[in-house]
Structures are given as C-alpha cells and as structure tokens.
Amino acid sequence: MSPRRTPRATSAELLSTLRRLAAQTREGVEHQQARVELAEALQRELLPTSLPVVPGLRAAARYAPARHGLDIGGDWYDGFRLSEGALAFSIGDVQGHDVEAAAFMGQVRIGLRAVASVVDDPGEVLTRANEVLLAMDRELFATCTLLRFDPETWEIESARAGHVPAVWATVDGRCGIAEDAGGPPLGMLPGGGYAVTRRRIAAAGSIVLLTDGVVEGPAFPLDEGLERVVRVVREGAGTDPEELAAEVMKVADSTGHADDAAVLVLSHDGPERAGTRPDER
Numbered sequence: 001m002s003p004r005r006t007p008r009a010t011s012a013e014l015l016s017t018l019r020r021l022a023a024q025t026r027e028g029v030e031h032q033q034a035r036v037e038l039a040e041a042l043q044r045e046l047l048p049t050s051l052p053v054v055p056g057l058r059a060a061a062r063y064a065p066a067r068h069g070l071d072i073g074g075d076w077y078d079g080f081r082l083s084e085g086a087l088a089f090s091i092g093d094v095q096g097h098d099v100e101a102a103a104f105m106g107q108v109r110i111g112l113r114a115v116a117s118v119v120d121d122p123g124e125v126l127t128r129a130n131e132v133l134l135a136m137d138r139e140l141f142a143t144c145t146l147l148r149f150d151p152e153t154w155e156i157e158s159a160r161a162g163h164v165p166a167v168w169a170t171v172d173g174r175c176g177i178a179e180d181a182g183g184p185p186l187g188m189l190p191g192g193g194y195a196v197t198r199r200r201i202a203a204a205g206s207i208v209l210l211t212d213g214v215v216e217g218p219a220f221p222l223d224e225g226l227e228r229v230v231r232v233v234r235e236g237a238g239t240d241p242e243e244l245a246a247e248v249m250k251v252a253d254s255t256g257h258a259d260d261a262a263v264l265v266l267s268h269d270g271p272e273r274a275g276t277r278p279d280e281r
Helices: 011-046 098-116 122-135 222-236 241-255
Strands: 057-064 075-081 087-094 142-150 155-161 166-170 175-178 197-200 205-210 261-268
Touching: 011 098, 057 075, 057 241, 075 098, 075 261, 087 098, 087 205, 087 261, 098 122, 098 142, 122 142, 122 155, 142 205, 166 222, 175 222, 205 222, 205 241, 222 241, 241 261
Parallel strands: none
Antiparallel strands: 057 261, 075 087, 087 142, 142 155, 155 197, 166 175, 166 205, 205 261
16 A cells, blocks of 8 residues: 655645745734834933033933844933032943833833932942832843032042943043942842942043943953953043044944943043142042
8 A cells, every 4th residue: 555645735835835924924024123123212212312511521422222133222321410419420231132121221210310319329329229120020130330420529429230340531641440349230139239439530531431232242352342442532531522432332333242332421621629639530
C-alpha cells in the first residue's frame, strides 16, 4: 500500500497564503512602529522645553532617541527653580525601554521636583524619591544625578543614584570626572542613603551631566567614552552651552550605541566675589 501524499497547494492557494502572511507581517511592523512613535512622542513631551538660568550660569541640553525600535524611552534631563533663588538640575535613565519606561521616567522626574520643592539636601531628596518609587511596587528602576546650585554662595551640592559621573572643566585648563560617592538606583533597594558632595565654583568653566548612552556602546567601553567627553569639555569649557552640548553628543554618535542619549551642560562664569581657594571649582 503506497503512502498517502499530501495534496500539493495550487498557485492560487499559495498566493492567498503569501498575501495573508504579508498582511500579518505588515500589521506587526505597523504596530511596532506605532509603539516606537508613541514612546518617542511621550518622551519628548515629558522633557522640559526650557531650562532655568541666572546671571553667570547658562544651561543647555540635548536628547537623542535610540536608533533601533523599542529601545527608545527612559532618559531624561530637567532643570527647575527652588526656593530662595536656588536652581536644581537632574539627569537620569530608566531601566527598560518602550512606552512603559517613558511613562515611568515622567513619574520619576515629577517626583524629584515635588520632593526637591520641600527638601533642600539633594541626598535626602533622592532618599525620599527612592521610598516613593518603592511604594509604587514597579519592576522598573532609575539611575540619576541631582544637582543643586546656590547663586548666592556659588556652591554646588550633588548626589548620585547609581548614575554615570559628571564631567567638568575650567577655562584655566583643569578638568576631570566627578567620581563622587553615590547610592543605589532609585526604586531598587529600601533604606538606601545618598552621599552629598559640596563644591564652591571658583573659576569659569562647564559641568556636563550625561547618560550612559553618550559614553558607552559597542565601539568603546564606558571609561573610554568618559575620557572622550573630558577632552571635548576641556576644549569647550566656559563656552556657549548649546555648542558644547552638541559637541558632547557627537561622542554618542561614535559609540555605535542603540540606547537613548541625553546631555545637560551648565556653563558658568565664576562668582563675583574674592577669597576662593584655588583648588575649588
């Protein structure tokens, strides 16, 4: 007895199947593209349209979405005024991507603003924000840096939550990476403490906050990326922050990264008072 043969599909049946599969594929691609566009629109809508400035301090920022699909979402920068004339600046990165990460980013950013409006110490702000995020019982977490600038004393207070260190340079040629002590990312561990680093600006220069998409990718590791940014900031210290932010973002273009990238530049003239120690910045 010969084995039964499966009937061969006709040309019409094959064409019908191909059309059906093509339609399903197109629907899937269109759905994914819609999610990408939604995440990007949400991301940009949640970022500030302007940054605060005071005499002697200018700020600028850049954001570049991820290059590949749903990797978009999660990076942010922010700047806002506090009581008694102080300014706050933050930058951060939500673990994860897509619309959920972009929405969570908005919650973190608003939470930091809310806490900072009633708490002066940046470390305490991060501690309370961490408690709020843990209470939300979400699986996402965020790294960030929060900086507080007092235009009266020209003192900067900063705290980090598992985030990439800032880069700084002055017009007299000094530069470096601010490897300050920090704490765990926000929304990850209960009871986390965040050390605060205090510095007084003494000379004109620039401070650059950034996310890891700027300095890390397939082309080179984080340490090399940070050194590249140091060179860029050293050459452009104290210049127009818009131009410097654009130059720093070029480092992100060379990493081969597929992640978001954000840069926040603070260019300062230095205080108008005397008696500041030479080793301060």
